[in-house]
Amino acid sequence: MRVVEESICCSNTKVFIGRGIVREILEKEINGNVLIVRQDAVDPKYVISTLKTKPHEIVLPGGDQIKDINIVMQIIQLLSEKGFQRRDYIIALGGGALTDVAGFAASIYMRGIRLINIPTTILGMVDAALGGKNAVNFHGIKNIIGSFYQPHIVISDLIYLDTLPRKEFIGGLAEVIKYGATLDYELFKYLSSNSTRILDRDYEAIEYIVYRSTINKLSIVKHDPYELKNVRIVLNYGHTVGHAIEAVTGFAVPHGMAIAVGMVCEAIIGEGIGITEKGVVDILVNILKMYGLPTSLRELNIRVEQEVLLNAMLKDKKRHGDYIYLPIPTSLGSWTPYKISINEMRSAIEKCLG
Ligand SMILES: NC(=O)c1ccc[n+]([C@@H]2O[C@H](COP(=O)([O-])OP(=O)(O)OC[C@H]3O[C@@H](n4cnc5c(N)ncnc54)[C@H](O)[C@@H]3O)[C@@H](O)[C@H]2O)c1
Incomplete structure:
Protein backbone atom coordinates (compact mmCIF):
# COMPACT_ATOMS: atom_id res chain seq x y z
CA MET A 1 0.00 0.00 0.00
CA ARG A 2 1.17 3.52 -0.80
CA VAL A 3 0.20 6.59 1.20
CA VAL A 4 0.26 10.22 0.10
CA GLU A 5 -0.30 12.91 2.70
CA GLU A 6 -0.71 16.59 1.87
CA SER A 7 -1.62 19.61 3.87
CA ILE A 8 -3.99 21.65 1.74
CA CYS A 9 -5.02 25.07 2.96
CA CYS A 10 -6.55 24.39 6.36
CA SER A 11 -6.88 20.62 6.32
CA ASN A 12 -4.85 17.48 6.02
CA THR A 13 -5.68 14.92 3.34
CA LYS A 14 -4.39 11.35 3.42
CA VAL A 15 -4.70 9.16 0.36
CA PHE A 16 -4.25 5.38 0.58
CA ILE A 17 -3.60 3.45 -2.62
CA GLY A 18 -3.53 -0.34 -2.88
CA ARG A 19 -5.61 -3.42 -3.48
CA GLY A 20 -7.97 -4.82 -0.82
CA ILE A 21 -7.19 -2.01 1.64
CA VAL A 22 -10.65 -0.63 2.48
CA ARG A 23 -11.15 -2.75 5.59
CA GLU A 24 -7.78 -1.95 7.12
CA ILE A 25 -8.21 1.82 6.69
CA LEU A 26 -11.87 2.09 7.68
CA GLU A 27 -11.44 -0.06 10.81
CA LYS A 28 -8.93 2.45 12.13
CA GLU A 29 -10.76 5.56 10.99
CA ILE A 30 -14.48 5.20 11.63
CA ASN A 31 -15.76 6.35 14.96
CA GLY A 32 -19.31 7.60 14.46
CA ASN A 33 -22.43 7.33 12.33
CA VAL A 34 -21.97 6.59 8.63
CA LEU A 35 -23.96 7.44 5.54
CA ILE A 36 -22.73 5.56 2.49
CA VAL A 37 -23.58 7.32 -0.76
CA ARG A 38 -22.98 4.56 -3.27
CA GLN A 39 -23.02 3.88 -6.98
CA ASP A 40 -25.49 1.12 -7.84
CA ALA A 41 -22.84 -0.63 -9.97
CA VAL A 42 -20.47 -0.98 -7.02
CA ASP A 43 -20.57 -3.74 -4.42
CA PRO A 44 -20.73 -2.23 -0.89
CA LYS A 45 -19.69 -5.43 0.94
CA TYR A 46 -16.08 -4.40 1.68
CA VAL A 47 -17.28 -1.20 3.32
CA ILE A 48 -20.36 -2.51 5.10
CA SER A 49 -18.65 -5.59 6.56
CA THR A 50 -16.07 -3.34 8.22
CA LEU A 51 -18.50 -1.09 10.07
CA LYS A 52 -19.49 -1.87 13.65
CA THR A 53 -22.93 -0.32 13.33
CA LYS A 54 -25.33 -0.58 10.41
CA PRO A 55 -24.76 2.38 8.07
CA HIS A 56 -27.45 4.40 6.30
CA GLU A 57 -27.26 4.15 2.55
CA ILE A 58 -28.26 6.14 -0.51
CA VAL A 59 -27.79 4.32 -3.81
CA LEU A 60 -27.39 6.33 -7.01
CA PRO A 61 -27.28 5.33 -10.68
CA GLY A 62 -24.37 6.05 -13.03
CA GLY A 63 -24.01 9.16 -15.15
CA ASP A 64 -23.86 12.90 -14.74
CA GLN A 65 -27.61 13.26 -14.12
CA ILE A 66 -26.97 12.51 -10.42
CA LYS A 67 -25.08 15.82 -10.18
CA ASP A 68 -28.37 17.45 -9.26
CA ILE A 69 -29.28 19.77 -6.41
CA ASN A 70 -32.26 17.52 -5.59
CA ILE A 71 -29.88 14.64 -4.86
CA VAL A 72 -27.91 16.95 -2.57
CA MET A 73 -31.13 17.78 -0.73
CA GLN A 74 -31.98 14.06 -0.48
CA ILE A 75 -28.59 13.42 1.19
CA ILE A 76 -29.02 16.37 3.53
CA GLN A 77 -32.54 15.36 4.48
CA LEU A 78 -31.34 11.91 5.51
CA LEU A 79 -28.41 13.34 7.50
CA SER A 80 -30.73 15.74 9.26
CA GLU A 81 -33.49 13.19 9.99
CA LYS A 82 -31.00 10.71 11.41
CA GLY A 83 -29.32 13.34 13.58
CA PHE A 84 -25.87 13.24 11.95
CA GLN A 85 -23.31 15.54 13.53
CA ARG A 86 -20.15 17.12 12.15
CA ARG A 87 -17.91 14.34 13.47
CA ASP A 88 -19.99 11.66 11.72
CA TYR A 89 -19.13 10.49 8.21
CA ILE A 90 -20.26 10.45 4.63
CA ILE A 91 -18.53 7.71 2.66
CA ALA A 92 -18.74 8.43 -1.07
CA LEU A 93 -18.30 5.14 -2.93
CA GLY A 94 -18.41 5.58 -6.69
CA GLY A 95 -17.18 7.41 -9.77
CA GLY A 96 -16.42 11.10 -10.21
CA ALA A 97 -20.04 12.19 -10.59
CA LEU A 98 -20.94 10.52 -7.30
CA THR A 99 -17.99 11.90 -5.31
CA ASP A 100 -18.80 15.37 -6.72
CA VAL A 101 -22.41 15.31 -5.49
CA ALA A 102 -21.72 13.58 -2.15
CA GLY A 103 -18.75 15.90 -1.53
CA PHE A 104 -20.91 18.95 -2.11
CA ALA A 105 -23.53 17.68 0.36
CA ALA A 106 -20.76 16.94 2.90
CA SER A 107 -19.39 20.45 2.53
CA ILE A 108 -22.64 22.24 3.28
CA TYR A 109 -24.28 20.03 5.91
CA MET A 110 -23.49 21.77 9.22
CA ARG A 111 -20.81 23.65 7.24
CA GLY A 112 -18.87 20.44 6.81
CA ILE A 113 -19.21 16.82 7.93
CA ARG A 114 -16.33 14.33 7.66
CA LEU A 115 -15.96 12.99 4.14
CA ILE A 116 -14.27 9.77 3.04
CA ASN A 117 -13.94 9.32 -0.71
CA ILE A 118 -13.62 5.80 -2.07
CA PRO A 119 -13.31 6.34 -5.83
CA THR A 120 -14.24 3.37 -7.99
CA THR A 121 -13.13 4.59 -11.43
CA ILE A 122 -9.64 5.43 -12.68
CA LEU A 123 -10.76 9.00 -13.28
CA GLY A 124 -12.04 9.20 -9.71
CA MET A 125 -8.79 7.82 -8.30
CA VAL A 126 -6.46 10.09 -10.24
CA ASP A 127 -8.59 13.21 -10.39
CA ALA A 128 -12.19 13.69 -9.21
CA ALA A 129 -11.90 12.31 -5.66
CA LEU A 130 -8.80 14.41 -4.97
CA GLY A 131 -8.35 18.13 -4.55
CA GLY A 132 -11.59 19.23 -2.90
CA LYS A 133 -13.67 20.47 -5.82
CA ASN A 134 -17.31 19.39 -5.56
CA ALA A 135 -20.19 20.40 -7.75
CA VAL A 136 -23.58 19.76 -9.27
CA ASN A 137 -24.92 20.87 -12.63
CA PHE A 138 -27.79 23.34 -12.89
CA HIS A 139 -30.01 24.37 -15.83
CA GLY A 140 -27.74 22.49 -18.22
CA ILE A 141 -24.59 24.23 -16.98
CA LYS A 142 -21.94 21.83 -15.75
CA ASN A 143 -20.49 22.26 -12.25
CA ILE A 144 -22.14 25.66 -11.78
CA ILE A 145 -23.02 25.11 -8.09
CA GLY A 146 -20.23 23.80 -5.93
CA SER A 147 -17.67 24.23 -3.21
CA PHE A 148 -14.09 23.60 -2.24
CA TYR A 149 -14.00 21.04 0.58
CA GLN A 150 -11.19 18.57 1.11
CA PRO A 151 -12.03 14.94 1.95
CA HIS A 152 -10.54 13.71 5.21
CA ILE A 153 -9.27 10.57 3.60
CA VAL A 154 -9.33 9.03 0.16
CA ILE A 155 -9.06 5.27 -0.26
CA SER A 156 -8.14 4.28 -3.82
CA ASP A 157 -8.77 0.56 -3.55
CA LEU A 158 -7.91 -1.01 -6.90
CA ILE A 159 -10.23 -3.92 -6.21
CA TYR A 160 -13.08 -1.74 -7.48
CA LEU A 161 -11.48 -1.54 -10.92
CA ASP A 162 -12.19 -5.26 -11.46
CA THR A 163 -15.72 -4.44 -12.57
CA LEU A 164 -15.04 -1.15 -14.37
CA PRO A 165 -15.99 -1.35 -18.08
CA ARG A 166 -13.03 -1.06 -20.48
CA LYS A 167 -14.30 2.18 -22.03
N1 LIG B 1 -14.09 17.26 -8.70
C1 LIG B 1 -13.13 17.19 -9.59
O1 LIG B 1 -12.02 17.70 -9.39
C2 LIG B 1 -13.38 16.44 -10.87
C3 LIG B 1 -12.30 16.18 -11.74
C4 LIG B 1 -12.57 15.45 -12.90
C5 LIG B 1 -13.86 15.01 -13.18
N2 LIG B 1 -14.87 15.30 -12.31
C6 LIG B 1 -16.24 14.83 -12.58
O2 LIG B 1 -16.22 13.42 -12.61
C7 LIG B 1 -17.31 12.95 -13.40
C8 LIG B 1 -16.82 11.83 -14.29
O3 LIG B 1 -16.35 10.79 -13.45
P1 LIG B 1 -16.15 9.29 -13.94
O4 LIG B 1 -15.36 9.27 -15.19
O5 LIG B 1 -15.68 8.53 -12.77
O6 LIG B 1 -17.60 8.89 -14.42
P2 LIG B 1 -18.94 8.48 -13.62
O7 LIG B 1 -18.89 8.89 -12.22
O8 LIG B 1 -20.06 9.01 -14.45
O9 LIG B 1 -18.89 6.89 -13.69
C9 LIG B 1 -18.84 6.29 -14.95
C10 LIG B 1 -19.67 5.05 -15.02
O10 LIG B 1 -18.98 3.98 -14.37
C11 LIG B 1 -19.85 3.31 -13.46
N3 LIG B 1 -18.98 2.80 -12.41
C12 LIG B 1 -18.32 3.50 -11.47
N4 LIG B 1 -17.52 2.71 -10.77
C13 LIG B 1 -17.69 1.46 -11.26
C14 LIG B 1 -17.12 0.19 -10.96
N5 LIG B 1 -16.17 0.07 -10.04
N6 LIG B 1 -17.55 -0.88 -11.66
C15 LIG B 1 -18.48 -0.75 -12.63
N7 LIG B 1 -19.03 0.41 -12.98
C16 LIG B 1 -18.64 1.51 -12.30
C17 LIG B 1 -20.85 4.34 -13.06
O11 LIG B 1 -22.04 3.74 -12.63
C18 LIG B 1 -21.03 5.14 -14.33
O12 LIG B 1 -21.97 4.54 -15.17
C19 LIG B 1 -17.83 14.16 -14.16
O13 LIG B 1 -19.05 14.56 -13.58
C20 LIG B 1 -16.76 15.22 -13.95
O14 LIG B 1 -17.30 16.52 -13.94
C21 LIG B 1 -14.66 15.99 -11.17
Whole structure:
Protein backbone atom coordinates (compact mmCIF):
# COMPACT_ATOMS: atom_id res chain seq x y z
CA MET A 1 0.00 0.00 0.00
CA ARG A 2 1.17 3.52 -0.80
CA VAL A 3 0.20 6.59 1.20
CA VAL A 4 0.26 10.22 0.10
CA GLU A 5 -0.30 12.91 2.70
CA GLU A 6 -0.71 16.59 1.87
CA SER A 7 -1.62 19.61 3.87
CA ILE A 8 -3.99 21.65 1.74
CA CYS A 9 -5.02 25.07 2.96
CA CYS A 10 -6.55 24.39 6.36
CA SER A 11 -6.88 20.62 6.32
CA ASN A 12 -4.85 17.48 6.02
CA THR A 13 -5.68 14.92 3.34
CA LYS A 14 -4.39 11.35 3.42
CA VAL A 15 -4.70 9.16 0.36
CA PHE A 16 -4.25 5.38 0.58
CA ILE A 17 -3.60 3.45 -2.62
CA GLY A 18 -3.53 -0.34 -2.88
CA ARG A 19 -5.61 -3.42 -3.48
CA GLY A 20 -7.97 -4.82 -0.82
CA ILE A 21 -7.19 -2.01 1.64
CA VAL A 22 -10.65 -0.63 2.48
CA ARG A 23 -11.15 -2.75 5.59
CA GLU A 24 -7.78 -1.95 7.12
CA ILE A 25 -8.21 1.82 6.69
CA LEU A 26 -11.87 2.09 7.68
CA GLU A 27 -11.44 -0.06 10.81
CA LYS A 28 -8.93 2.45 12.13
CA GLU A 29 -10.76 5.56 10.99
CA ILE A 30 -14.48 5.20 11.63
CA ASN A 31 -15.76 6.35 14.96
CA GLY A 32 -19.31 7.60 14.46
CA ASN A 33 -22.43 7.33 12.33
CA VAL A 34 -21.97 6.59 8.63
CA LEU A 35 -23.96 7.44 5.54
CA ILE A 36 -22.73 5.56 2.49
CA VAL A 37 -23.58 7.32 -0.76
CA ARG A 38 -22.98 4.56 -3.27
CA GLN A 39 -23.02 3.88 -6.98
CA ASP A 40 -25.49 1.12 -7.84
CA ALA A 41 -22.84 -0.63 -9.97
CA VAL A 42 -20.47 -0.98 -7.02
CA ASP A 43 -20.57 -3.74 -4.42
CA PRO A 44 -20.73 -2.23 -0.89
CA LYS A 45 -19.69 -5.43 0.94
CA TYR A 46 -16.08 -4.40 1.68
CA VAL A 47 -17.28 -1.20 3.32
CA ILE A 48 -20.36 -2.51 5.10
CA SER A 49 -18.65 -5.59 6.56
CA THR A 50 -16.07 -3.34 8.22
CA LEU A 51 -18.50 -1.09 10.07
CA LYS A 52 -19.49 -1.87 13.65
CA THR A 53 -22.93 -0.32 13.33
CA LYS A 54 -25.33 -0.58 10.41
CA PRO A 55 -24.76 2.38 8.07
CA HIS A 56 -27.45 4.40 6.30
CA GLU A 57 -27.26 4.15 2.55
CA ILE A 58 -28.26 6.14 -0.51
CA VAL A 59 -27.79 4.32 -3.81
CA LEU A 60 -27.39 6.33 -7.01
CA PRO A 61 -27.28 5.33 -10.68
CA GLY A 62 -24.37 6.05 -13.03
CA GLY A 63 -24.01 9.16 -15.15
CA ASP A 64 -23.86 12.90 -14.74
CA GLN A 65 -27.61 13.26 -14.12
CA ILE A 66 -26.97 12.51 -10.42
CA LYS A 67 -25.08 15.82 -10.18
CA ASP A 68 -28.37 17.45 -9.26
CA ILE A 69 -29.28 19.77 -6.41
CA ASN A 70 -32.26 17.52 -5.59
CA ILE A 71 -29.88 14.64 -4.86
CA VAL A 72 -27.91 16.95 -2.57
CA MET A 73 -31.13 17.78 -0.73
CA GLN A 74 -31.98 14.06 -0.48
CA ILE A 75 -28.59 13.42 1.19
CA ILE A 76 -29.02 16.37 3.53
CA GLN A 77 -32.54 15.36 4.48
CA LEU A 78 -31.34 11.91 5.51
CA LEU A 79 -28.41 13.34 7.50
CA SER A 80 -30.73 15.74 9.26
CA GLU A 81 -33.49 13.19 9.99
CA LYS A 82 -31.00 10.71 11.41
CA GLY A 83 -29.32 13.34 13.58
CA PHE A 84 -25.87 13.24 11.95
CA GLN A 85 -23.31 15.54 13.53
CA ARG A 86 -20.15 17.12 12.15
CA ARG A 87 -17.91 14.34 13.47
CA ASP A 88 -19.99 11.66 11.72
CA TYR A 89 -19.13 10.49 8.21
CA ILE A 90 -20.26 10.45 4.63
CA ILE A 91 -18.53 7.71 2.66
CA ALA A 92 -18.74 8.43 -1.07
CA LEU A 93 -18.30 5.14 -2.93
CA GLY A 94 -18.41 5.58 -6.69
CA GLY A 95 -17.18 7.41 -9.77
CA GLY A 96 -16.42 11.10 -10.21
CA ALA A 97 -20.04 12.19 -10.59
CA LEU A 98 -20.94 10.52 -7.30
CA THR A 99 -17.99 11.90 -5.31
CA ASP A 100 -18.80 15.37 -6.72
CA VAL A 101 -22.41 15.31 -5.49
CA ALA A 102 -21.72 13.58 -2.15
CA GLY A 103 -18.75 15.90 -1.53
CA PHE A 104 -20.91 18.95 -2.11
CA ALA A 105 -23.53 17.68 0.36
CA ALA A 106 -20.76 16.94 2.90
CA SER A 107 -19.39 20.45 2.53
CA ILE A 108 -22.64 22.24 3.28
CA TYR A 109 -24.28 20.03 5.91
CA MET A 110 -23.49 21.77 9.22
CA ARG A 111 -20.81 23.65 7.24
CA GLY A 112 -18.87 20.44 6.81
CA ILE A 113 -19.21 16.82 7.93
CA ARG A 114 -16.33 14.33 7.66
CA LEU A 115 -15.96 12.99 4.14
CA ILE A 116 -14.27 9.77 3.04
CA ASN A 117 -13.94 9.32 -0.71
CA ILE A 118 -13.62 5.80 -2.07
CA PRO A 119 -13.31 6.34 -5.83
CA THR A 120 -14.24 3.37 -7.99
CA THR A 121 -13.13 4.59 -11.43
CA ILE A 122 -9.64 5.43 -12.68
CA LEU A 123 -10.76 9.00 -13.28
CA GLY A 124 -12.04 9.20 -9.71
CA MET A 125 -8.79 7.82 -8.30
CA VAL A 126 -6.46 10.09 -10.24
CA ASP A 127 -8.59 13.21 -10.39
CA ALA A 128 -12.19 13.69 -9.21
CA ALA A 129 -11.90 12.31 -5.66
CA LEU A 130 -8.80 14.41 -4.97
CA GLY A 131 -8.35 18.13 -4.55
CA GLY A 132 -11.59 19.23 -2.90
CA LYS A 133 -13.67 20.47 -5.82
CA ASN A 134 -17.31 19.39 -5.56
CA ALA A 135 -20.19 20.40 -7.75
CA VAL A 136 -23.58 19.76 -9.27
CA ASN A 137 -24.92 20.87 -12.63
CA PHE A 138 -27.79 23.34 -12.89
CA HIS A 139 -30.01 24.37 -15.83
CA GLY A 140 -27.74 22.49 -18.22
CA ILE A 141 -24.59 24.23 -16.98
CA LYS A 142 -21.94 21.83 -15.75
CA ASN A 143 -20.49 22.26 -12.25
CA ILE A 144 -22.14 25.66 -11.78
CA ILE A 145 -23.02 25.11 -8.09
CA GLY A 146 -20.23 23.80 -5.93
CA SER A 147 -17.67 24.23 -3.21
CA PHE A 148 -14.09 23.60 -2.24
CA TYR A 149 -14.00 21.04 0.58
CA GLN A 150 -11.19 18.57 1.11
CA PRO A 151 -12.03 14.94 1.95
CA HIS A 152 -10.54 13.71 5.21
CA ILE A 153 -9.27 10.57 3.60
CA VAL A 154 -9.33 9.03 0.16
CA ILE A 155 -9.06 5.27 -0.26
CA SER A 156 -8.14 4.28 -3.82
CA ASP A 157 -8.77 0.56 -3.55
CA LEU A 158 -7.91 -1.01 -6.90
CA ILE A 159 -10.23 -3.92 -6.21
CA TYR A 160 -13.08 -1.74 -7.48
CA LEU A 161 -11.48 -1.54 -10.92
CA ASP A 162 -12.19 -5.26 -11.46
CA THR A 163 -15.72 -4.44 -12.57
CA LEU A 164 -15.04 -1.15 -14.37
CA PRO A 165 -15.99 -1.35 -18.08
CA ARG A 166 -13.03 -1.06 -20.48
CA LYS A 167 -14.30 2.18 -22.03
CA GLU A 168 -14.38 3.89 -18.61
CA PHE A 169 -10.98 2.44 -17.76
CA ILE A 170 -9.31 3.75 -20.92
CA GLY A 171 -11.03 7.14 -20.65
CA GLY A 172 -9.55 7.60 -17.16
CA LEU A 173 -6.08 6.83 -18.49
CA ALA A 174 -6.27 9.99 -20.63
CA GLU A 175 -6.05 12.01 -17.38
CA VAL A 176 -2.98 10.00 -16.33
CA ILE A 177 -1.33 10.79 -19.68
CA LYS A 178 -2.21 14.46 -19.01
CA TYR A 179 -0.15 14.42 -15.79
CA GLY A 180 2.74 12.74 -17.57
CA ALA A 181 2.72 15.19 -20.48
CA THR A 182 2.64 18.35 -18.36
CA LEU A 183 4.08 17.58 -14.93
CA ASP A 184 5.89 14.27 -14.74
CA TYR A 185 8.25 12.98 -17.41
CA GLU A 186 9.05 9.87 -15.33
CA LEU A 187 5.36 8.96 -15.36
CA PHE A 188 5.20 9.66 -19.10
CA LYS A 189 8.11 7.29 -19.75
CA TYR A 190 6.52 4.64 -17.52
CA LEU A 191 3.24 4.92 -19.42
CA SER A 192 5.11 4.62 -22.72
CA SER A 193 6.89 1.41 -21.75
CA ASN A 194 4.13 -0.32 -19.76
CA SER A 195 1.00 0.06 -21.87
CA THR A 196 0.37 -3.69 -22.15
CA ARG A 197 0.63 -4.24 -18.39
CA ILE A 198 -1.60 -1.26 -17.67
CA LEU A 199 -4.23 -2.20 -20.24
CA ASP A 200 -4.21 -5.76 -18.87
CA ARG A 201 -4.89 -4.23 -15.42
CA ASP A 202 -1.68 -5.41 -13.81
CA TYR A 203 -2.31 -3.98 -10.36
CA GLU A 204 1.30 -3.23 -9.52
CA ALA A 205 1.50 -1.01 -12.59
CA ILE A 206 -1.86 0.60 -11.89
CA GLU A 207 -0.94 1.26 -8.26
CA TYR A 208 2.16 3.08 -9.49
CA ILE A 209 0.33 5.32 -11.99
CA VAL A 210 -2.45 6.14 -9.51
CA TYR A 211 0.23 6.98 -6.94
CA ARG A 212 2.19 9.28 -9.28
CA SER A 213 -1.03 10.95 -10.46
CA THR A 214 -2.12 11.53 -6.86
CA ILE A 215 1.20 13.19 -5.99
CA ASN A 216 0.99 15.35 -9.12
CA LYS A 217 -2.57 16.46 -8.50
CA LEU A 218 -2.14 17.22 -4.80
CA SER A 219 1.10 19.12 -5.30
CA ILE A 220 -0.69 21.43 -7.74
CA VAL A 221 -3.80 21.79 -5.54
CA LYS A 222 -1.60 22.62 -2.55
CA HIS A 223 -0.22 25.65 -4.42
CA ASP A 224 -3.57 26.82 -5.71
CA PRO A 225 -6.35 25.29 -3.57
CA TYR A 226 -9.02 27.79 -4.66
CA GLU A 227 -7.99 28.05 -8.31
CA LEU A 228 -7.03 31.69 -7.93
CA LYS A 229 -3.53 31.57 -9.39
CA ASN A 230 -2.53 30.38 -12.83
CA VAL A 231 -1.29 27.11 -11.35
CA ARG A 232 -4.26 24.79 -11.04
CA ILE A 233 -5.10 25.41 -14.70
CA VAL A 234 -2.50 22.80 -15.66
CA LEU A 235 -4.99 20.18 -14.49
CA ASN A 236 -7.14 21.45 -17.34
CA TYR A 237 -4.64 20.68 -20.09
CA GLY A 238 -6.63 19.44 -23.10
CA HIS A 239 -9.88 20.42 -21.43
CA THR A 240 -10.61 23.74 -23.21
CA VAL A 241 -10.89 21.95 -26.54
CA GLY A 242 -12.10 18.72 -24.87
CA HIS A 243 -15.00 20.35 -23.01
CA ALA A 244 -16.03 22.14 -26.21
CA ILE A 245 -16.12 18.79 -28.06
CA GLU A 246 -18.23 17.31 -25.26
CA ALA A 247 -20.59 20.29 -25.27
CA VAL A 248 -21.17 20.51 -29.04
CA THR A 249 -21.82 16.78 -29.29
CA GLY A 250 -24.31 16.88 -26.40
CA PHE A 251 -21.86 14.82 -24.29
CA ALA A 252 -22.05 11.92 -26.77
CA VAL A 253 -18.24 11.84 -26.80
CA PRO A 254 -16.96 10.47 -23.47
CA HIS A 255 -14.80 12.85 -21.41
CA GLY A 256 -11.53 10.89 -21.74
CA MET A 257 -11.86 10.65 -25.54
CA ALA A 258 -12.63 14.36 -25.84
CA ILE A 259 -9.67 15.47 -23.75
CA ALA A 260 -7.35 13.10 -25.62
CA VAL A 261 -8.19 15.01 -28.83
CA GLY A 262 -7.99 18.26 -26.82
CA MET A 263 -4.46 17.48 -25.61
CA VAL A 264 -3.23 16.90 -29.15
CA CYS A 265 -4.92 20.07 -30.39
CA GLU A 266 -3.55 22.22 -27.57
CA ALA A 267 -0.03 20.84 -28.13
CA ILE A 268 -0.34 21.67 -31.85
CA ILE A 269 -1.32 25.20 -30.82
CA GLY A 270 1.78 25.28 -28.59
CA GLU A 271 4.01 24.14 -31.46
CA GLY A 272 2.46 26.78 -33.74
CA ILE A 273 3.34 29.59 -31.35
CA GLY A 274 6.77 28.14 -30.70
CA ILE A 275 6.23 27.20 -27.03
CA THR A 276 6.02 23.43 -27.45
CA GLU A 277 9.22 21.66 -28.48
CA LYS A 278 9.15 20.11 -31.94
CA GLY A 279 8.36 16.39 -31.72
CA VAL A 280 6.12 16.58 -28.63
CA VAL A 281 2.94 16.34 -30.70
CA ASP A 282 4.09 13.15 -32.46
CA ILE A 283 5.10 11.48 -29.18
CA LEU A 284 1.78 12.47 -27.63
CA VAL A 285 -0.18 11.08 -30.58
CA ASN A 286 1.78 7.81 -30.31
CA ILE A 287 1.10 7.29 -26.63
CA LEU A 288 -2.61 8.09 -26.98
CA LYS A 289 -2.90 5.59 -29.82
CA MET A 290 -1.06 3.01 -27.70
CA TYR A 291 -3.89 3.28 -25.17
CA GLY A 292 -6.61 3.18 -27.80
CA LEU A 293 -7.48 6.85 -27.36
CA PRO A 294 -8.47 9.10 -30.30
CA THR A 295 -6.20 11.93 -31.44
CA SER A 296 -8.39 13.85 -33.92
CA LEU A 297 -12.01 14.73 -34.61
CA ARG A 298 -11.81 12.41 -37.63
CA GLU A 299 -11.08 9.44 -35.37
CA LEU A 300 -14.04 10.43 -33.20
CA ASN A 301 -16.09 10.25 -36.38
CA ILE A 302 -17.72 13.61 -35.85
CA ARG A 303 -17.96 16.73 -37.98
CA VAL A 304 -18.22 20.04 -36.20
CA GLU A 305 -18.18 23.56 -37.61
CA GLN A 306 -15.09 25.29 -36.26
CA GLU A 307 -17.03 28.42 -35.33
CA VAL A 308 -19.45 26.30 -33.27
CA LEU A 309 -16.52 24.72 -31.48
CA LEU A 310 -14.91 28.11 -30.89
CA ASN A 311 -18.15 29.47 -29.42
CA ALA A 312 -18.24 26.51 -27.02
CA MET A 313 -14.62 27.26 -26.02
CA LEU A 314 -15.54 30.84 -25.19
CA LYS A 315 -17.60 29.48 -22.29
CA ASP A 316 -14.39 28.07 -20.78
CA LYS A 317 -13.87 29.13 -17.19
CA LYS A 318 -10.24 29.99 -17.98
CA ARG A 319 -11.51 32.79 -20.22
CA HIS A 320 -10.82 36.34 -19.10
CA GLY A 321 -12.44 38.83 -21.49
CA ASP A 322 -10.90 38.40 -24.94
CA TYR A 323 -8.33 35.89 -23.76
CA ILE A 324 -8.19 32.28 -22.59
CA TYR A 325 -5.40 31.06 -20.31
CA LEU A 326 -4.25 27.79 -21.83
CA PRO A 327 -1.87 25.40 -20.11
CA ILE A 328 0.58 24.40 -22.85
CA PRO A 329 3.23 21.65 -22.65
CA THR A 330 6.70 23.06 -23.31
CA SER A 331 8.56 19.77 -23.39
CA LEU A 332 7.27 16.44 -22.11
CA GLY A 333 6.67 16.75 -18.37
CA SER A 334 6.67 20.55 -18.20
CA TRP A 335 4.25 23.30 -19.11
CA THR A 336 3.54 27.01 -19.08
CA PRO A 337 0.35 29.10 -18.99
CA TYR A 338 -0.24 30.97 -22.25
CA LYS A 339 -2.67 33.85 -22.68
CA ILE A 340 -4.21 33.26 -26.08
CA SER A 341 -6.50 35.79 -27.74
CA ILE A 342 -9.81 34.67 -29.19
CA ASN A 343 -8.59 35.55 -32.70
CA GLU A 344 -5.39 33.59 -32.24
CA MET A 345 -7.45 30.68 -30.92
CA ARG A 346 -9.68 30.83 -34.00
CA SER A 347 -6.79 30.37 -36.43
CA ALA A 348 -5.06 27.86 -34.13
CA ILE A 349 -8.01 25.48 -33.95
CA GLU A 350 -8.24 25.59 -37.71
CA LYS A 351 -4.79 23.97 -37.77
CA CYS A 352 -5.39 21.35 -35.15
CA LEU A 353 -8.92 20.32 -35.92
CA GLY A 354 -9.20 21.18 -39.58
N1 LIG B 1 -14.09 17.26 -8.70
C1 LIG B 1 -13.13 17.19 -9.59
O1 LIG B 1 -12.02 17.70 -9.39
C2 LIG B 1 -13.38 16.44 -10.87
C3 LIG B 1 -12.30 16.18 -11.74
C4 LIG B 1 -12.57 15.45 -12.90
C5 LIG B 1 -13.86 15.01 -13.18
N2 LIG B 1 -14.87 15.30 -12.31
C6 LIG B 1 -16.24 14.83 -12.58
O2 LIG B 1 -16.22 13.42 -12.61
C7 LIG B 1 -17.31 12.95 -13.40
C8 LIG B 1 -16.82 11.83 -14.29
O3 LIG B 1 -16.35 10.79 -13.45
P1 LIG B 1 -16.15 9.29 -13.94
O4 LIG B 1 -15.36 9.27 -15.19
O5 LIG B 1 -15.68 8.53 -12.77
O6 LIG B 1 -17.60 8.89 -14.42
P2 LIG B 1 -18.94 8.48 -13.62
O7 LIG B 1 -18.89 8.89 -12.22
O8 LIG B 1 -20.06 9.01 -14.45
O9 LIG B 1 -18.89 6.89 -13.69
C9 LIG B 1 -18.84 6.29 -14.95
C10 LIG B 1 -19.67 5.05 -15.02
O10 LIG B 1 -18.98 3.98 -14.37
C11 LIG B 1 -19.85 3.31 -13.46
N3 LIG B 1 -18.98 2.80 -12.41
C12 LIG B 1 -18.32 3.50 -11.47
N4 LIG B 1 -17.52 2.71 -10.77
C13 LIG B 1 -17.69 1.46 -11.26
C14 LIG B 1 -17.12 0.19 -10.96
N5 LIG B 1 -16.17 0.07 -10.04
N6 LIG B 1 -17.55 -0.88 -11.66
C15 LIG B 1 -18.48 -0.75 -12.63
N7 LIG B 1 -19.03 0.41 -12.98
C16 LIG B 1 -18.64 1.51 -12.30
C17 LIG B 1 -20.85 4.34 -13.06
O11 LIG B 1 -22.04 3.74 -12.63
C18 LIG B 1 -21.03 5.14 -14.33
O12 LIG B 1 -21.97 4.54 -15.17
C19 LIG B 1 -17.83 14.16 -14.16
O13 LIG B 1 -19.05 14.56 -13.58
C20 LIG B 1 -16.76 15.22 -13.95
O14 LIG B 1 -17.30 16.52 -13.94
C21 LIG B 1 -14.66 15.99 -11.17
